[in-house]
Amino acid sequence: MITANSLSFQFGGQILYDNVSFDLHPGERIGLIGRNGTGKSTLLRLLDGQYEAGAALQKMRGLRTSFFNQDLLSFETDDNIVNVAAQAYGDLLAKRDEHDRLLELMATDHSEAVLHAYSDLQEYLTLHDAFNIENSVQRTLAGLGFRPTDMTKSYSKFSGGWRMRVMLAKCLLEAPDLLMLDEPTNHLDLPAIQWLEGYLRNYPGTVLIVSHDRRFLDQLCTRIMEVELQQIRSYAGNYTNYEELKAERIEQEMKTFKNQQNQLRQEMRFVERFRSKASKAKAVQSRIKLIEKRELISVTETDNRHLTIRLRVLTQPGKILCELKHISKSYPDIEILHNAHALIERGDKIALIGPNGKGKSTLLRIIAGVESFEGERKPGHNVKMSYFAQHQLEALRLENELLEETQRLAHDRTVQEVRNTLGSFLFTDDDVFKKVKVLSGGEKARVALAGMMLSDANFLLLDEPTNHLDMDSVEMLVDALEGYEGSFICVSHDRYFLEQIANKVWYIHDNGIKVYPGGYPEFVQQYGEEFFLQQQQGGSDKKKQAAKNVIPSVPIPESQARTPIDKEVKKQLSRLQKQLEEKDAAIDLLKTEKLKLESEMGQPDVYANPGRLQQLQTKLTTLHQQLDEHTSSWERLFEEISQIEEIH
Secondary structure, three states, rough: OOEEEHHHHHHOOOOEEEEEEEEEEEOOEEEEOOOOOOOOOHHHHHHHHHOHHHHHHOOOOOOOOOEOOOOOOOOOOOOHHHHHHHHHHHHHHHHHHHHHHHHHHHOOOOHHHHHHHHHHHHHHHHHHHHHHHHHHHHHHHHHHOOHEEEEEEEEOOOOOHHHHHHHHHHHHOOOEEEEEEOOOOOOHHHHHHHHHHHHHHOOOOOOEEOOOHHHHHHHOOOOOEEEEEOEEEEEOHHHHHHHHHHHHHHHHHHHHHHHHHHHHHHHHHHHHHHOOOOOHHHHHHHHHHHHHHHHOOOOOOOOOOOOOOOOOOOOOOEEEEEEEEEEEEEEEEEEEEEEEEEEEOOOEEEEEEEOOOOOOOHOOOHHHHHHHHHOEEEEOOOOOOEOOOOHHHOOOOOEEEEEHHHHHOOOOOOOHHHHHHHHHHOOOHHHHHHHHHOOHHHHHHHHHHHHHOOOOEEEEEEOOOEEEEEOOHHHHHHHHHHOOOOOEEEOOOOOHHHHHOOOOEEEEOOOEEEEEOOOOHHHHHHHHHHHHHHOOOOOHHHHHHHHOEEEEEEOOOOOHOOOOOHHHHHHHHHHHHEEEEEHHHHHHHHHHHHHHHHHHHHOHHHHOOOOHHHHHHHHHHHHHHHHHHHHHHHHHHHHHHHHHHHHH
């Protein structure tokens, strides 16, 4: 599909690729990994044609590509999100407009030319399912976390993260031969990540993904391509396979290299020992020729830099770090917490998980004491808190240099310690003398995180700390938190990160704070990987019962219980959602059957057999009718769910 032969490329005077060769094949799901700054996004732009690669890059004729990246945030419109995502079907929408024009024209023009044009266009649009575009778009947006009531809202009303979800939906719906995704999980919560995994697992084209989410790569990839030291090396399998295969390759290369070096030393000793003996002259010359002809093995270079940072705790706090009593918090359109209780004790390392919009960041701000609420917040004795969140970046002093600002945030650390920490977050050499004001949002986040790690706090609040970090920096952060003697509560959707750091799991359910007294792997083992996806979509009885079984941090008073009306509404929504999912599955099945039939009808032997062709045409007509019926039912269910959500 794409072949790179001796590809070399430099950007801004820096060589990113030097004589690199690789192939991309149809149907592959490839993870593109490497440290930040090694040129992963640049490679995607080369493949997309945004940068010129010359004859070194050969593409299949007519190759269609789609590229999801952060630059898409520059798109602005007041149109609703369904219409924005539906731009993926630009050609079909234009043909549908022409179909409507011809339909109007037929009211006054009954000529054969118009009738034939309309008939041909009707057949084409039916064949390509063009009359169900809006349904397909809404189903994709729903999978990425949008509610039915969101569908008519203006794109411009959503935050950057939700806009990125709309643009991701558009890229997916374009269904290109090569789908390129640059950090697609950065703006997604767990249910949306799991939905995307399922979508991409069944994607018929080739997918090339840049991601620092190891679990995402593990679930999806059939191959890993690693960018390292201006080269690209390929490994079969997912990320776990890559780690094993790379370790085996390095070990084997080292063994082979050592064996050859031992042989060379022995041969050189023979030459040196008998060089001056006439009786051995012939053997010595023969040995020298063999040494000169031998192809020397070299150990492949690898970028194995790994810094370790120690999070210090200078003051031990009391047993209780923070207690929340009778906490209630709501916004005009949503209730987050109602009469909720929580207790954070010394030694707690809490993963606060769940879908976006449930109030995780709000709860962190309440614990930090920077969010208004009803109820009581009791901070503990000797607690020194440090809070990392994206909005905290505004507190950085823009006129300071990076080194100066990090030293300000740090507590009594040497310049070398501060520089080492900044280096682990990719600020090296003269980068540390840049002004904070010239940094991108992601770079500012890394500066704030570096300062927090040097703060000597005994209680950390972390809101999505891995978002702008590469895998090595995530690993460094994992090491630091594993060795941390303090306590923390962390919001993250990175499952690998959560698996490594937490000894307790919190999530918000029914406006209360639920606590699972174990780590994230145990939580998943007991309740399933798709626990929150089930909760978001209505869920099975088993999954809903699981939510009830998880204990609250403090027994919930009777006053917190839902009213019977709320329960009935919830039951009704759950039933409708289940029916909607069943219709969704039925539509997918019918579409698969339709594609198979259309493919069979295109075979020469079938085309030459009128009887068989007529039989298949009849089946196709029946399938179209069934598809229309299921689609109409899906629309009715969707509208009913929307109306209930608007009322409640």
